[in-house]
Amino acid sequence: MANFDEELDASGLNCPLPILRAKKALAGMDSGKVLRIVATDPGSVKDFEAFAKQTGNELLESGEEGGKFVFLIKKA
Amino acid sequence: MEEKKLAIIATKGTLDWAYPPFILASTAAALGYETEVFFTFYGLQLLKKQLNLKVSPLGNPGMPMPMGMDKWFPILLTALPGMEAMMTAMMKKKMADKGVASLEELRELCQEAEVRLIACQMTVDLFDMDANDFIDGIEFAGAARFFEFAGESDICLYI
Numbered sequence: 481m482a483n484f485d486e487e488l489d490a491s492g493l494n495c496p497l498p499i500l501r502a503k504k505a506l507a508g509m510d511s512g513k514v515l516r517i518v519a520t521d522p523g524s525v526k527d528f529e530a531f532a533k534q535t536g537n538e539l540l541e542s543g544e545e546g547g548k549f550v551f552l553i554k555k556a
Numbered sequence: 557m558e559e560k561k562l563a564i565i566a567t568k569g570t571l572d573w574a575y576p577p578f579i580l581a582s583t584a585a586a587l588g589y590e591t592e593v594f595f596t597f598y599g600l601q602l603l604k605k606q607l608n609l610k611v612s613p614l615g616n617p618g619m620p621m622p623m624g625m626d627k628w629f630p631i632l633l634t635a636l637p638g639m640e641a642m643m644t645a646m647m648k649k650k651m652a653d654k655g656v657a658s659l660e661e662l663r664e665l666c667q668e669a670e671v672r673l674i675a676c677q678m679t680v681d682l683f684d685m686d687a688n689d690f691i692d693g694i695e696f697a698g699a700a701r702f703f704e705f706a707g708e709s710d711i712c713l714y715i
């Protein structure tokens with residue numbers, strides 16, 4: 481998994497909290513920085529794709545690690 | 557990216573129906589939508605400082621009940637005193653266990669994200685509600701105020 485600048489643990493949280501927390505974390509970051517998000521909500525896979533598409537932040541990676549979903553998002 | 561607009565009318569004041577407006581509004585705001593929610597009739601309960609919302613199995617055949625009760629429990633018994641309180645407590649526990657946000661939390665997130673919350677002035681007058689019972693940062697207005705925004709919205713929902 482590539483490098484990242486900040487990390488957000490959204491484990492145990494359900495829709496729409498992972499997205500809302502990610503949005504908040506990204507708001508405090510500079511453009512070009514990468515946020516790593518860990519989530520357990522299976523719905524978050526499609527949700528982060530949709531989030532990236534609609535907000536212009538780039539979804540660099542989306543995968544599974546140890547039974548959790550991991551995303552890398554680059555702030556636009 | 558041009559900002560899209562979402563307008564929601566929230567009309568229901570039960571625990572279950574309180575979720576869709578706040579979930580959709582907060583998510584839309586996170587996606588960059590400019591969002592307004594107009595609360596009318598029973599929906600006004602969702603703006604009270606003290607939320608005391610309940611969910612009832614009565615007249616709600618789609619509601620899953622604990623221990624498979626929805627399969628064998630006679631419908632009339634759902635009208636028994638205490639059923640509503642019991643179902644409400646169970647629903648709240650289930651939501652907390654599954655990591656679903658509390659309504660208070662979602663509502664705060666909406667306000668943080670600058671979702672505009674508008675209370676229907678007519679309903680406030682109709683039910684003699686006290687403006688002091690409502691949370692801060694909301695607006696009191698009428699139907700025309702809603703259309704000012706809804707008329708230019710990309711999505712408009714009635715919940």
